[in-house]
Amino acid sequence: MTSINSTADMRNFLETYDGPSVRIMEVCGTHTHEIFRQGIRRFLSPKINLISGPGCPVCVTPAAYIDEAVYLALEKGCTLTTFGDLVRVPGNVKSLQQARAEGGKVKIVYSPIDAEKYAKDHPEEQVVFLSVGFETTTPSDVIAVKNAVRDGLDNFSLLTANKTMPGAYEAMASSTDAYLYPGHVHAIIGTKLCRDLAERGVSGTIAGFTGDELLAALAVTVKNVSEGKPFFVNAYPRVVTDEGSPAAVALVDKFMKSCDAEWRGIGVIPDSGVELRDEYAAYDARKKYSVPKMEFERKTACKCGIVLQGKILPSECPLFGKACNPDHPVGACMVSDEGACSAFYMYGGQS
Amino acid sequence: MCVGLAAKIISVKDGVAMVDCTGAKREISAELLDDLEPGDYVMVHAGCAIAKITDDDKSETEKVLKENLA
Ligand code: SF4
Numbered sequence: 001m002t003s004i005n006s007t008a009d010m011r012n013f014l015e016t017y018d019g020p021s022v023r024i025m026e027v028c029g030t031h032t033h034e035i036f037r038q039g040i041r042r043f044l045s046p047k048i049n050l051i052s053g054p055g056c057p058v059c060v061t062p063a064a065y066i067d068e069a070v071y072l073a074l075e076k077g078c079t080l081t082t083f084g085d086l087v088r089v090p091g092n093v094k095s096l097q098q099a100r101a102e103g104g105k106v107k108i109v110y111s112p113i114d115a116e117k118y119a120k121d122h123p124e125e126q127v128v129f130l131s132v133g134f135e136t137t138t139p140s141d142v143i144a145v146k147n148a149v150r151d152g153l154d155n156f157s158l159l160t161a162n163k164t165m166p167g168a169y170e171a172m173a174s175s176t177d178a179y180l181y182p183g184h185v186h187a188i189i190g191t192k193l194c195r196d197l198a199e200r201g202v203s204g205t206i207a208g209f210t211g212d213e214l215l216a217a218l219a220v221t222v223k224n225v226s227e228g229k230p231f232f233v234n235a236y237p238r239v240v241t242d243e244g245s246p247a248a249v250a251l252v253d254k255f256m257k258s259c260d261a262e263w264r265g266i267g268v269i270p271d272s273g274v275e276l277r278d279e280y281a282a283y284d285a286r287k288k289y290s291v292p293k294m295e296f297e298r299k300t301a302c303k304c305g306i307v308l309q310g311k312i313l314p315s316e317c318p319l320f321g322k323a324c325n326p327d328h329p330v331g332a333c334m335v336s337d338e339g340a341c342s343a344f345y346m347y348g349g350q351s
Numbered sequence: 352m353c354v355g356l357a358a359k360i361i362s363v364k365d366g367v368a369m370v371d372c373t374g375a376k377r378e379i380s381a382e383l384l385d386d387l388e389p390g391d392y393v394m395v396h397a398g399c400a401i402a403k404i405t406d407d408d409k410s411e412t413e414k415v416l417k418e419n420l421a
Contacts, residue, residue, distance in 0.1 A: 111398025140397040
């Protein structure tokens with residue numbers, strides 16, 4: 001093979017690749033979005049299949065979680081603080097947007113740390129932060145709790161649905177030949193896990209987010225898959241080091257412990273989430289307000305679960321672009337810009 | 352919601368940093384990173400600096416290609 005050393009070379013390689021077919025799952029919603037935005041799918045060789053995996057926190061948040069949040073807003077009178085994306089996600093009964101229309105207080109914040117500040121400034125309100133996200137956002141959630149302890153607040157808590165990636169990598173391994181690992185998750189947890197997975201036959205490349213970073217990661221992945229040996233490459237070394245962020249890992253471990261977690265459309269994956277330790281139960285909204293278990297699961301025709309596993313394209317869902325569109329999302333994958341269905345819709349469903 | 356943004360440190364004090372994120376100034380938590388100095392670049396997620404960025408993507412990509420595809 002001639003060597004590849006420029007953007008044009010990488011593009012040419014990915015465009016003309018004619019080896020064994022390769023399935024690559026991008027696990028990060030931001031990757032999904034950037035790959036579409038930069039038009040990369042449009043020129044990829046038909047031998048390269050990209051699968052948009054379960055890496056958008058909004059998309060994998062179960063409907064029952066939204067029901068819990070709605071309960072806190074409408075039955076307990078709490079002020080919900082949240083990232084904007086979550087507001088339109090359908091619950092089993094209603095979305096937070098609908099709860100707000102019925103008088104529920106829902107405030108969009110930039111970060112959990114700002115939510116804690118809001119609670120400090122509004123002692124008369126019971127403030128709950130909707131804590132969803134992966135390894136990248138959990139440190140901020142924990143810093144918010146730490147600040148609440150420091151400030152002596154008794155009106156701030158988290159409704160946790162925090163997820164961790166390792167369990168998902170294992171659970172989805174048969175759906176792909178290699179992962180495009182989410183760069184920022186590994187900025188926190190380091191690279192050891194990826195090396196261990198490669199030893200067990202699960203391959204992948206840690207990718208950054210700029211055009212060149214994505215092209216380089218894809219080219220490296222395709223070449224390695226075509227050679228047929230399990231591999232791991234860190235293609236984002238300016239941000240991801242082998243050890244990751246021991247400070248972040250230690251901080252999260254002090255406040256949180258591992259738990260089983262439900263992934264919307266996929267089901268419960270053992271040890272794939274974290275929740276507050278018992279010592280911090282006062283900051284756990286579920287315990288503080290005795291939130292009842294939301295058992296009820298409304299059946300919808302949404303196919304997010306199998307879209308996230310790469311079994312069908314969003315455009316193969318019968319609701320895609322018809323009953324389900326960004327103005328009226330039926331499933332969570334259509335809500336956030338990082339969701340597979342929303343990205344397909346916005347960028348014209350190029351596959 | 353998960354978008355990480357590169358930002359430049361303007362000042363740091365007691366685990367809190369003021370950053371410049373493509374023109375917008377913002378206060379973020381800097382408690383995960385030791386010895387940050389004004390002028391350093393960091394990756395920010397949900398109001399918290401999660402990693403120091405050591406290089407630009409150009410020389411990084413060159414290195415990745417050289418090691419894996421040359
Ligand atoms: S198009 Fe809508 S209903 Fe169909 S899988 Fe995607 S989010 Fe679900």
